[in-house]
Amino acid sequence: MNAPRKVRTLLVDDEALSRRGLELRLRVAADIDIIGQCSNGREALAAIREQKPDLVFLDIQMPGLSGFDVLAELQPHELPMIVFVTAYDRFAVQAFEARAID
Amino acid sequence: MPGLDPQKYNRATLFWVLQIGGWVAYGISQLVGAMVYDRMPGYSKAVLVAAVWGFLLTIGLRYICRWLWRQSPKVMLGVGLLSCYLLALCWRAVNSHAYKYFVEPEWEMKSILEMFAGSITSTYLFVSWAGIYFGIKYYESLQQQREATLRAASLAQEAQLKMLRYQLNPHFLFNTLNAISTLILDNHNRIANQMVMRLSEFLRYTLDQDPMKKVTLRQEIEAMNLYLTTEKLRFGERLKLEYAVEEGAMDALVPSLLLQPLIENAVKFAVSPSEIGGTIRVEGRTRGSMLELAVADDGPGLSASAPNVPVPAAGRGVGLRNTRERLAVLYEERHRFSTIDNKPGLRIELGLPLELAPG
Numbered sequence: 001m002n003a004p005r006k007v008r009t010l011l012v013d014d015e016a017l018s019r020r021g022l023e024l025r026l027r028v029a030a031d032i033d034i035i036g037q038c039s040n041g042r043e044a045l046a047a048i049r050e051q052k053p054d055l056v057f058l059d060i061q062m063p064g065l066s067g068f069d070v071l072a073e074l075q076p077h078e079l080p081m082i083v084f085v086t087a088y089d090r091f092a093v094q095a096f097e098a099r100a101i102d
Numbered sequence: 103m104p105g106l107d108p109q110k111y112n113r114a115t116l117f118w119v120l121q122i123g124g125w126v127a128y129g130i131s132q133l134v135g136a137m138v139y140d141r142m143p144g145y146s147k148a149v150l151v152a153a154v155w156g157f158l159l160t161i162g163l164r165y166i167c168r169w170l171w172r173q174s175p176k177v178m179l180g181v182g183l184l185s186c187y188l189l190a191l192c193w194r195a196v197n198s199h200a201y202k203y204f205v206e207p208e209w210e211m212k213s214i215l216e217m218f219a220g221s222i223t224s225t226y227l228f229v230s231w232a233g234i235y236f237g238i239k240y241y242e243s244l245q246q247q248r249e250a251t252l253r254a255a256s257l258a259q260e261a262q263l264k265m266l267r268y269q270l271n272p273h274f275l276f277n278t279l280n281a282i283s284t285l286i287l288d289n290h291n292r293i294a295n296q297m298v299m300r301l302s303e304f305l306r307y308t309l310d311q312d313p314m315k316k317v318t319l320r321q322e323i324e325a326m327n328l329y330l331t332t333e334k335l336r337f338g339e340r341l342k343l344e345y346a347v348e349e350g351a352m353d354a355l356v357p358s359l360l361l362q363p364l365i366e367n368a369v370k371f372a373v374s375p376s377e378i379g380g381t382i383r384v385e386g387r388t389r390g391s392m393l394e395l396a397v398a399d400d401g402p403g404l405s406a407s408a409p410n411v412p413v414p415a416a417g418r419g420v421g422l423r424n425t426r427e428r429l430a431v432l433y434e435e436r437h438r439f440s441t442i443d444n445k446p447g448l449r450i451e452l453g454l455p456l457e458l459a460p461g
Contacts, residue, residue, distance in 0.1 A: 014377075015336050021284030040377050063377040 006033035010051065012044040012067070013059035013085060022057055022085070041065025045073055053080050060086045113242070120234070121160065129153035144204035151200035152193070159189050160231050167235050186228035190221040193228075259431060263314060266428040268359040270308050271366060275301075278332050297335060304328040308359065316355040318459045319386055319393070323347065326361055326384070333369055340379025341369065347386035354386075354393040355457040357432055363421035364397040364450050372401020372448070392438075393456045398449040404441065422450070429454070 009032050013019045019037050026032045035051055038044040041062050048056060048070070060067035067084060132149045166185045170178045194217055202209050211217060278301055285294035307325040311317075323345070334341050365382060372380040385396040422441060429437045429452070438453030 016338055017281045017284050017336055020288060021280065024284065024287045042377075061374070063375045 006031050007055050008033055008035045008051070008053045009055045009057065010035060010044070010047055010053040010080075011037045011057050012039075012041075012062075012070075013057070014039050014062040015059075018059065018085070041067070041070045044070050048074065048080060049078060052078075055081045055083065057083045057085055060084055116238075117164070121157065124231075125153045125157040125160075128156065147204040148197070148200045151204075152197045155196050156193055156227070159193055160228070163189055163228060163231060164235065167232055167239075171236070171239060182232055183225075183229065186232060187221060187225045189228050190224035191218070194221045194224050260314060262431055263428065266424045266431065267311070268308065268362045268424075270305075274329075274332075274366075277336060281335055293335075297332060300328045300332055304332065308362075311358045315358055316457070317358045318352065319347065319354050319356050319395075320352040322356050322358065322361055323352075323384070323386075325359070326365055329362065330365065330369075330382075337369075337373055337379060340376070341373050342379065342381040344381060344383040347384065348388065351386040351388050351393060353459050354388065354454075355459055356393070356395070356454065357428065360425065360428070360452070361395070361397060363425055367421045368397060368399040368401065368448070372399035376401065388456055391456050393454045395452040395454070396449060398447065400447045403445045403448045404443045425452075 009026065011019050011022050011026075011034060013022065016039070019039070023034060023037070026034060032055075035053055036047055038047050039062075041064050044056070044058065045065065047053075058067040058070065065073075067086075071079070071082065129149050129152075132152070133146055136145045136149070163185065167182075170182050173181070198211065198217065278297070282294050282297050282301075285291075285297065304325060307328070330341070330343055334343075361384065365384070368380075368382045372382070380400050383396075383398045385394075385398070387394050426439045429439055433454060436455045438451070440451045442449040442451065
């Protein structure tokens with residue numbers, strides 16, 4: 001029997017400590033496979049197009065391209081599942097408008 | 103006198119001193135007048151009766167005046183003058199009898215009208231008494247009002263300073279606690295502990311401060327360091343710091359947390375939105391009787407709105423305006439505040455009167 005396919009996951013946050021925090025917390029989830037990490041929107045855009053992850057943990061407030069800018073750049077067929085990561089309530093509401101899953 | 107309001111006690115004493123002293127003075131002046139004009143024997147007894155009777159009547163007038171004090175000006179004037187006339191009439195009636203009894207037994211009043219007319223002259227005495235009474239009372243209430251006004255003004259100033267004082271940004275706390283949580287998960291216990299200690303020290307500095315209190319620039323910079331090393335943990339190499347503070351300026355007094363909003367702004371607008379980060383430079387020096395401080399960054403400056411900052415935090419102007427108003431309340435005209443937009447880079451310069459910590 002084949003092992004169930006893992007969820008290929010990309011972490012995007014400009015703060016290294018936040019990425020590390022996500023990584024440590026996701027490590028306990030056996031079906032999550034972290035395929036890469038990005039520290040800004042530009043890298044994230046490239047990585048999403050190149051590696052086609054299933055799931056992206058996306059920080060909203062980042063230098064250069066924000067999380068929203070990244071989504072706006074992507075074509076509908078390129079869109080992975082997105083979990084927004086933010087400290088601001090205001091962004092969270094906006095995120096649901098952008099059809100975030102959690 | 104235990105259990106008595108000292109102010110009330112003083113006022114009662116003042117009343118009795120003036121009341122007794124006034125009527126004694128009245129008696130003496132009448133006696134001296136009598137001596138000069140060589141009046142008949144027995145006159146001093148009549149004067150004594152007049153003084154004692156006047157003394158007693160004006161104690162009554164005191165209660166009338168107390169009531170009048172709370173009335174409208176019309177009632178005060180009308181009832182006041184009428185009371186004075188009636189009291190003068192009582193006074194005059196007794197005085198006439200005493201005069202007849204002690205001085206001139208054969209003296210007869212020609213008509214009762216003489217008494218009503220003569221009382222008008224005596225009324226002046228009672229009106230003067232009431233005038234002095236109200237004068238003192240008015241002076242006292244004016245004094246109390248002035249004190250109340252001063253107290254209110256200083257309370258208002260303190261309230262304004264409290265409002266303008268730096269208020270801890272809740273996101274700072276949130277981000278820092280998240281960072282510490284990750285450090286613990288990652289088993290970096292030593293660093294995590296350092297962070298908790300710094301955060302605790304910084305919170306004490308922020309939350310415990312009296313807004314009227316001034317601290318030395320050294321203390322202020324130490325507190326800013328607590329804050330910045332906490333932020334450095336999040337931003338890593340992207341946050342660069344430079345200090346150029348003269349040793350002589352370190353003991354100068356500044357309002358506590360004066361630099362905090364300026365530095366927080368610089369982090370938010372110059373470091374956080376940039377991929378390569380930014381440098382924050384803090385300068386301090388003394389020039390003559392002034393302490394000059396500057397916080398500079400190499401971010402986009404004032405004109406560029408920070409792209410990824412939510413609206414409530416976007417007002418870089420709020421922090422600047424609060425700082426400016428706080429300086430205006432504390433130093434009035436004796437300060438300088440300027441923002442220099444270098445595009446890129448924002449430099450905020452402050453000039454305060456130089457005050458040195460004692461010792």
